Amino acid sequence: MAESLSPTTSSPPEHDRRLAPRDAFEWAFDAMAARQWQRAARRWATLRVVYPDHPPVWIQAAVALRELGSHGEARQLLAEARARFEDHPGGWVQGANTALADGDVALATRLLEEARQRFPDDPPVWVRSAHLAMATGDRESALRFNRHARDTFPEWAPAFDQHAELAMAAGDWDAARQRWAEVRRRFPDHPAGYRRAAEVEERQGRPREARRLRLAEEHGVDWLEQSDAPESAVVAPPRRRDGRNFVDLVWTKARLNLKSEANRNHLRYLWWVIDPLLYMAVFYVVFGLLLHRGGEGFVAYLLTGLVPFQWFAKTVQHASNTIVEGRGLMNQVRISPLFFPLVAVVQNAGKQTLVFLMLAVFLLLYGLPPTVHWLALVPVVLVQLLLMVVVGCALAMMIPFVRDLINLVPTGLQFLLFASGVFYTLDTIPERWRDLFMANPIANLLHQYRLILLEHQWPDWHQMGWLTLGCVIGLVVVILAYRRLEGVFPRVVVE
Amino acid sequence: MNGRVILSARNLGVRYKRRGGLLRPTRYHQAFSGLTFDLYQGETLALMGRNGxxxxxxxxxxxxxxxxxEGRLINHGVTVSLLSLQAGFDPxxxxxxxxxxxxxxxxxxxxxxxxxLNRIAEFSELGTFMDEPVKTYSSGMRARLGFSVAMFLSPDVLLIDEALTVGDRSFREKAEREMSKKIHSLQTVVLVSHSESQVDKLADRVIDLDQSEHGHVH
Structure with missing residues (x-):
């Protein structure tokens, strides 16, 4: 505005420097959008002076005045608008609105009748006509006018809105629901189709459906249809994880852990062969070649003890901290805490098969070929597995409560290494200590391994029986303890 | 709500031990106590409350x-699962x-x-990345995979912790759409949220843990 006051008189002429009417009207429309009717009325009055030949300055001014309650003034402006702009329906439509607001039904009816004749192609005329008919209680005419609007202007949303609103006004909720669905189908981006439909559902006491419709306004009509359809994508999990699923899970997790472990190295699975090979080679060089200790066959004696012992030690060491390490998962999903140590046992057993294979090759080369007694390795290995399950699970269970215990595990295993006769033979132990020595389950198991592999004898079934019994009792105790502690671990591990 | 009761909480209380030493007496942090409410089939219940x-x-x-x-939880024979993203992922x-x-x-x-698996791969839009180690993923891709797996979980009662912020914008919109759909299917949902507007949009009923300390639930 300030520009037009500038003193320069050179071209372009002042007339062309004025704002385009459309841009100038923004000024007043802004006030209307903010529902500041007083300000809007003043702005329209101002604009009327500059742009008297444009319909909005009359018609919109009247709207603002009507909102302010100045019906008389509004009517005058609208009458003026009708006289000035004979081909503009606004004067009639707003005239009817104002008349209706004033309670002057006769005038409103007359104006809209005129409007329908003069502007049959103007959608608001028909919608207003239907509105007026409804206001005067003439539902039939209302529907007739509305149908005309819908049939003639199928692209115009307000006509369809009105169709649904008419049903709502009449209290015909089923029709209203269908009609709002029609609105959504035709005009998926039109908010009323969701919001007013939600109100219908609320009236009908279906708050859930109402919320779904409101959400659909955000997510679109496709979402609504998809969520109508029965969900085919989801699969219900079984009620409870049964034993088979649990075993499956432990097995899968152990297998994937091995895969993951292998992925960490360049040589991958080869390490599982190289590692024990190096290990055996060291003992062979030190004891077999350098020290010549223990006489003939000592290397074989050493390795047949060392290999099963290492299996035990690695498994227990690994399993003992698994529950503490599993705290993240344990707090996310409901899972038996037994899962964690058992995975460690299975995982180490997987690696151990290769080590046993290497041991077999070594024994073969060493001149101790397989005999029928090797069959007895199956029960011995099974008992060792059972023992590792019991010890591993028991330690894993205790360590969350007494964290300091984890520091004692390596020392304990070291002690066990020396107390189990890995480096010395049974006959070096005084007779009276032998029963006590054999009460150590590891020493006992190593003895059985050696009976089979070195002496080519069957294991001592009597001792094996006792060992099994002890392990089974231990297993029952451990399982009972885990049952009791199942809901406690997730908290203890994070405390 | 007119559905049947599927979970009942009676005077529930949980406290956490604040770590003491051997010599210091242990102190406890009471998370909540005396909480009593019923969960009905098909409803969406929101839990609100300050941190902690x-x-x-x-x-x-x-x-x-x-x-x-303290107290007890009675399950009237339904499966209940926490919606956990990336549970047990190995990079x-x-x-x-x-x-x-x-x-x-x-x-x-x-x-x-x-x-x-196929549907998970498709939904996550990861394409050939499905066969790559997860450690090569961006955090957004990882979140997408996690969400896609959890998406197919359909227990009787689904528990959702906090708003799910997953991946880039377009995937987040997709995730929200799916989540809203899930919540509005017949499933019973308990969700935790800080956002009042989200609760208004999604929930039938609210339990405010700040105010329910004396067992009062509204």
Whole structure:
């Protein structure tokens, strides 16, 4: 505005420097959008002076005045608008609105009748006509006018809105629901189709459906249809994880852990062969070649003890901290805490098969070929597995409560290494200590391994029986303890 | 709500031990106590409350992960699961393995998990990345895979902790759409949220843990 006051008189002429009417009207429309009717009325009055030949300055001014309650003034402006702009329906439509607001039904009816004749192609005329008919209680005419609007202007949303609103006004909720669905189908981006439909559902006491419709306004009509359809994508999990699923899970997790472990190295699975090979080679060089200790066959004696012992030690060491390490998962999903140590046992057993294979090759080369007694390795290995399950699970269970215990595990295993006769033979132990020595389950198991592999004898079934019994009792105790502690671990591990 | 009661909490209370030493007496942090309410079939219940009010803890109790210190939880024969994203993910393993493992941890059988794999791959939009180790993923891609796995979880009661912020914008919109759909299917949902507007949009009923300390639930 300030520009037009500038003193320069050179071209372009002042007339062309004025704002385009459309841009100038923004000024007043802004006030209307903010529902500041007083300000809007003043702005329209101002604009009327500059742009008297444009319909909005009359018609919109009247709207603002009507909102302010100045019906008389509004009517005058609208009458003026009708006289000035004979081909503009606004004067009639707003005239009817104002008349209706004033309670002057006769005038409103007359104006809209005129409007329908003069502007049959103007959608608001028909919608207003239907509105007026409804206001005067003439539902039939209302529907007739509305149908005309819908049939003639199928692209115009307000006509369809009105169709649904008419049903709502009449209290015909089923029709209203269908009609709002029609609105959504035709005009998926039109908010009323969701919001007013939600109100219908609320009236009908279906708050859930109402919320779904409101959400659909955000997510679109496709979402609504998809969520109508029965969900085919989801699969219900079984009620409870049964034993088979649990075993499956432990097995899968152990297998994937091995895969993951292998992925960490360049040589991958080869390490599982190289590692024990190096290990055996060291003992062979030190004891077999350098020290010549223990006489003939000592290397074989050493390795047949060392290999099963290492299996035990690695498994227990690994399993003992698994529950503490599993705290993240344990707090996310409901899972038996037994899962964690058992995975460690299975995982180490997987690696151990290769080590046993290497041991077999070594024994073969060493001149101790397989005999029928090797069959007895199956029960011995099974008992060792059972023992590792019991010890591993028991330690894993205790360590969350007494964290300091984890520091004692390596020392304990070291002690066990020396107390189990890995480096010395049974006959070096005084007779009276032998029963006590054999009460150590590891020493006992190593003895059985050696009976089979070195002496080519069957294991001592009597001792094996006792060992099994002890392990089974231990297993029952451990399982009972885990049952009791199942809901406690997730908290203890994070405390 | 007119559905049947499927979970009942009676005077639930949970407290956490604040670590003391051998010599210091242990002190406790009471997350909540005396909490009594029923969960009805098909409803969406929102849990609100300040940090530390015990919202997540309550979800864990409902899921059967934690055992409450006081009171009891009665399950009238339904499956309850916490929606956990990226449960048990191993960064060294490819997306496919992680998806199967995660689904199994969430309660599926192995065959169910395998059967879902194609749909998970499709929904996550990861394409050939499914066969790459997860450690090569961006955090957004990882979140997408996690969400896609969890998406197929459909227990009777689904527990959702906090708003799910998943991946880039377009995927987040997709995730929200799916989540809203899930909440509005017949499933019963308990969700934790800080956002009043989200609660208004999604929930039938609200439990405010700040105000329910004396067992009052509204």
């Amino acid at each position: 009010a015990g919202k997540s803890t309550l979800l864990k109790v409902l899921a059967g992960i934690l055992r409450p210190d 060294e393993l490819p997306g496919t393995d992680n998806a199967v493992l995660s689904a199994m941890l969430l309660g599926y059988t192995k065959s169910q998990a395998r059967a879902c």
